[in-house]
Structures are given as structure tokens and as C-alpha cells.
Amino acid sequence: MQLIRPVFLYFFAATLVLLLVPCVLAAESDSSWSFGVIADSQGRAIHITNAINAEFVRHKVDFVVQVGDLGNLQDRIASNQVLAEAGIRFYPLRGNHDSENKIEMVAQFQKAFPSIHNTPGNGGSSPDLPGVAGLTYSFTHKSGKFILLDTFPLLDWNEGEANENHKWYDGSILRKAYTVGDYLPWIEAELKKDDHRFAMVFGHKNLIGQNHKDNLFNLAHHDQTDQDAHPEMQNAFYALLQRYGVRYYLSGHDHMYNRSLIKSPDGKSEIVQIICGSAFQGFYMPKPPFSERETPISQDLKRNGFLLVRIDGERGRFEYYSTEPFGDEPKSPTWELRDSFEFSLTETL
Numbered sequence: 001m002q003l004i005r006p007v008f009l010y011f012f013a014a015t016l017v018l019l020l021v022p023c024v025l026a027a028e029s030d031s032s033w034s035f036g037v038i039a040d041s042q043g044r045a046i047h048i049t050n051a052i053n054a055e056f057v058r059h060k061v062d063f064v065v066q067v068g069d070l071g072n073l074q075d076r077i078a079s080n081q082v083l084a085e086a087g088i089r090f091y092p093l094r095g096n097h098d099s100e101n102k103i104e105m106v107a108q109f110q111k112a113f114p115s116i117h118n119t120p121g122n123g124g125s126s127p128d129l130p131g132v133a134g135l136t137y138s139f140t141h142k143s144g145k146f147i148l149l150d151t152f153p154l155l156d157w158n159e160g161e162a163n164e165n166h167k168w169y170d171g172s173i174l175r176k177a178y179t180v181g182d183y184l185p186w187i188e189a190e191l192k193k194d195d196h197r198f199a200m201v202f203g204h205k206n207l208i209g210q211n212h213k214d215n216l217f218n219l220a221h222h223d224q225t226d227q228d229a230h231p232e233m234q235n236a237f238y239a240l241l242q243r244y245g246v247r248y249y250l251s252g253h254d255h256m257y258n259r260s261l262i263k264s265p266d267g268k269s270e271i272v273q274i275i276c277g278s279a280f281q282g283f284y285m286p287k288p289p290f291s292e293r294e295t296p297i298s299q300d301l302k303r304n305g306f307l308l309v310r311i312d313g314e315r316g317r318f319e320y321y322s323t324e325p326f327g328d329e330p331k332s333p334t335w336e337l338r339d340s341f342e343f344s345l346t347e348t349l
């Protein structure tokens, strides 16, 4: 009998350890996680996307956001198979090249990436507006909430709604798109929810571009270049994000990496904008006019790159990696960390 007690105790202790280790690991993985952001893989540059997807798998990110201009959707679905096999979710956003002012491209996009906003367990929603489900949407992941805004044509106009301002850049009538102003009530409702510790907002176009001067607040085509257009809408958007502690806006469109601090037109609110690099062979260069509302922080030009965002408890860290440009052929890239900075999930700017 004297031998039984120690054996029983060892067995009990070992069982306790076996039970507790998964709990500790789960707690760690819940507070320590990451996601990736890829921008502008437009055209047939799938070899660059393949290389970036391999990095996302290697870094074991939880999910990937693409801030628009995906390019050929069939190529992309095939390339993203490695993400799916690694359990990495993919959250895309349309860009101008995923729209081209053609209504049929909306259905193609939705078919390629079905049920994004209603995927069970991701806690997301879309604005209650016709045609926008799964194009503008939110989702939550662990401590974060992510809001993706689609400002590209997606509906036919009702009789008499279109006017001469609604022109695509080939001269055709620009189809109906929702503006940031249309989305404000939904954005506020999402930010009000008690389901996240921090939130970030994503769009294809920039608040203020380095090369492109068409921005998130203009109509969808490139001809509108007044970065201060619709100031009341802009001020309301910036103020809303600042009021709810949203500090980062992530975008693409410019085929470069650029981090800067942007003030609202009325100067009362500000946000950090990160243009998330390029997964395309072609690049753009910054060009004037540059806005006085923008304070540059960091820039990386003419290289292919991607962004990682790491969350560890109450701290976050952005890491931007890039390589010499791929060109038209696959190659073995050497990824370099070219920009990084840390933030607190709950600090305001």
C-alpha cells in the first residue's frame, strides 16, 4: 500500500501537466498572433504573389488581407491554395482593376471569394446597403476588428441618378459606387461594439497618395485629383476613427511602401496611413503636388514587398519586408526588413 500512494501522486501530477500545457499554449497563441497584408498583385504577376504567400505561410500568420487590385482571379485562387492548406484565411478588397466599371466583375469577385462577411465565427458584417454584402465588410479576429471599404462601382443607377460627374476614365458612365459617407453609420456601429481591443481600417485608395492623387473620397475614377475633395465627408471620417481610437489606415494603389501621418482637412483629427508596398512588376514614383496635411515617416520605392502585423498581448508591431524587384520571372528573393515600429493596442495618437 505504501508504494501505491507515490505512484498515484506521480500519475496525478503528470495528468495535471498534460491538461495544463495545452491551456497555456492556447493562451499564448491567443495573445500572440499575426496577420499579413499584400497590395496590388494586378496583371499576371502571380509569381510575386506566390513568393509572398510562401512568406505568409513561413511566418505562420493567422490571416491575410489584400488591399485591392488582385489581378486574374483564377490564378489567385490557385496561388492562395497554400494559404488555405495552412489554415490562413484570405480577406480581399476590390481595387480599380477589380472593377473596371463593369458590373459583371462584382459577381466574379463575389464568386471567387464567397461568404466572406458571413463566414461562421468571424463576427463580421456588411453595411445594410443594396449590393455591398461581402465587398465592404468587417471581421473580428482575437483582439482585433478589421474594416474593409469598397468604394468602386457595383450597381446600375436608378433612372436619372447619374450626371456628368459620373464618368469612368474611358468616357463611359461611371456605375453607382458607395462613398465613405454612405458607410459612416455602419463604421460607427462596428466600432461601437464591445468585441475588440483595437481596430484598423483598409481601403484600396489612399487618404493622400504619393503618386495617385485620386483618393478614397473622390469618385472611383482617376481623373478626380483634388485630395481635399468632399471636406465634410473627410472630416467626419477622420473624426469618427479618432473618436474610437483607430490609428492605422492601410491601403495600396500606389505600388510603393509609404508610412505617413495624415491630418483631416480641418486639422482636428489624424491617422497613420500605410501604403502597403507592391506585388506587381511595375512601380510608381512620388510626384507633386504633395499635401501639407501629410507628414512623411518612412518610404521604400521600386521594390516588391509585404506587411506583417504582429500582436503580442497589449503590444503590436508592424514589419515591412521587401526585395529587389522580381521582374517578369520567378526568382529566389532575399527579403529585408525595411521598416518596423511598435505600438500599444490601447494608446491613442
Ligand SMILES: [Fe+2]
Pocket: 069, 095, 096, 097, 204, 252, 253, 254
Ligand atoms: Fe489601383
